[in-house]
Amino acid sequence: MSERPKAVALISGGLDSMLAAQVVKDQGVHVEGINFFTGFCVEGHTHAIRQKDKDKAKRNNALWAAEQVGIKLHIEDISQEYVRVVTNPKHGYGQNLNPCLDCKGFMVGKAREWMEARGFDFVITGEVIGQRPKSQRRETFPVVAEESGAGDRLLRPLCAKRLEPTLPERMGWVDRGQLLDFSGRSRKPQMALAEHYGFEDYSQPAGGCCFLTDETFSRKLADLWETRGTREYDLDDIMLLKLGRHLRPAPNFKLIVAREEGENHFMNGYRKRFHSVRDLDNPGPLALVQGEPGEQDLETAAAITARYGKGKTAERVRAEITPPGGEPYVTEVAPMPPAQIPEEWHV
Numbered sequence: 001m002s003e004r005p006k007a008v009a010l011i012s013g014g015l016d017s018m019l020a021a022q023v024v025k026d027q028g029v030h031v032e033g034i035n036f037f038t039g040f041c042v043e044g045h046t047h048a049i050r051q052k053d054k055d056k057a058k059r060n061n062a063l064w065a066a067e068q069v070g071i072k073l074h075i076e077d078i079s080q081e082y083v084r085v086v087t088n089p090k091h092g093y094g095q096n097l098n099p100c101l102d103c104k105g106f107m108v109g110k111a112r113e114w115m116e117a118r119g120f121d122f123v124i125t126g127e128v129i130g131q132r133p134k135s136q137r138r139e140t141f142p143v144v145a146e147e148s149g150a151g152d153r154l155l156r157p158l159c160a161k162r163l164e165p166t167l168p169e170r171m172g173w174v175d176r177g178q179l180l181d182f183s184g185r186s187r188k189p190q191m192a193l194a195e196h197y198g199f200e201d202y203s204q205p206a207g208g209c210c211f212l213t214d215e216t217f218s219r220k221l222a223d224l225w226e227t228r229g230t231r232e233y234d235l236d237d238i239m240l241l242k243l244g245r246h247l248r249p250a251p252n253f254k255l256i257v258a259r260e261e262g263e264n265h266f267m268n269g270y271r272k273r274f275h276s277v278r279d280l281d282n283p284g285p286l287a288l289v290q291g292e293p294g295e296q297d298l299e300t301a302a303a304i305t306a307r308y309g310k311g312k313t314a315e316r317v318r319a320e321i322t323p324p325g326g327e328p329y330v331t332e333v334a335p336m337p338p339a340q341i342p343e344e345w346h347v
Contacts, residue, residue: 004028004029005029005121005168005171005174006029006032006119006120006121007024007031007120007122007123007124007155007168008031008032008033008111008123008124009024009033009071009123009124009125010033010107010111010123010124010125010126011033011034011062011065011066011073012035012061012062012065012126013035013060013061013062013203014061014209015126015190015191015194015203016126016128016158017033017065017125018069018202019126019158019190019194019197019199020125020156021033021066021069021071021126022197023157023178023180024124024155024157024174025071026178027174027175027178029173031069031071031124032071032072032074033062033066033072033073034073034074034075034076034111035063035066035075035076036075036076036077036107036110037079038079038082039235039238039239040086040210040211040212040238041210041211049243049263049265061203062075063075065202065203068199076110078107078110081106082106083233085102085103085106086099086212087231087232087233089103090102094213095213095215096212096213096214096217096218097212097218097221097222098212098213100213101140103135103210104125104135105144105148106148108123108125108148108154109147109149109150112148112150112153115153121153121168121173122150122166122173123150123153123154124155124157125155125156126157127141127156128156128158128159128190129141129163129183129184130184131184131185151167152167154166155168155169157180158179158190159180159182159183160176160179160180160181161176161179161180161181162181162183180193211241217241219347220246220347221233221241223246223248224237227248227251227291236270236273240270240288243256243258243259243263243267244258244259244263245257245259245346247341247346247347248345248347249297249304249345250297252292253289253292253293253297253301254289254290254347255287255288255289255304255305256287256289257287257305257308258285258287259285263285264286267286268286270288271288271322271324272324273324274289274290274324275288275289275293275321275323275324276289276321277289277298277301277302277305277319277321278305278319279305279309279310279317279318279320280318280319281317281318282310282317283309284308284309285309287301289301298321299331301321302319302331302333303333303335303336304336304341305319306319306333307335307336313335314335315334316333317332317333317334317335318331318332319332
């Protein structure tokens, strides 16, 4: 190759993808990063909303990682196309509703399309053999390469020495001897390499960077699909599944009760789309009522909402109920005692 080789690196914001990009960049390859927005990232808007996260640095970890490596980052919104990956994964789900193998193949495929459209030469990922039980195994690596269309233009620098040489290695675009042989779930090799490069304050792995790996979130999503009778969803659905207490007293409606002031403010933006409930007499949460609630259902929702506010021990409270896009009205309810809120209502 007469020109400097060019590679696009999938940058999740985690340590592995950052190291993979750096290892290849060190060999004189022109590297640019790409990050895909699906709506399911755990580092989304919730860090800015939740009080428990108020002291955390508000940063986009993918942008931060690209800055540490010194590469340009492209952020692509694939949330609409990603629906089919989540709702109908060819290779099924992991422990929860995480379609990890389909997800990896889909993202590598999108990176391959980006690569071809811009005249780049190969794709980099931070995958390590044996690190993820669903998608990062020796037998699944060829599946990702084939189904993404990347073939042997897919380079995994952190474990390349444990795999057959790829096109970038055979062509001499990268020196195989300078690639790595990491394997397994231990993070010690990556942490040592991060120290070598001077990378600090990087994102720590905690079950992946996706809400779909979370048992509680997956249960809420499964409930949403079951009650709707379809696996379709939109971005607002995903945002609301990340927030509040979710209770389903009956099949026809669900209640989302804010847990703190930040969630109150955020959920207030959905009052024109759903019924909303709040206690007029005492400080407390805003609640959204999804589905098709009847008059008695809304009374139940108001009683539950009052139970989570400052007036939970009062005999009666005034509750304001606002229909979607309509005028609010006031009703009196008795806060529902905890003993009357069965565990099976909690989604």
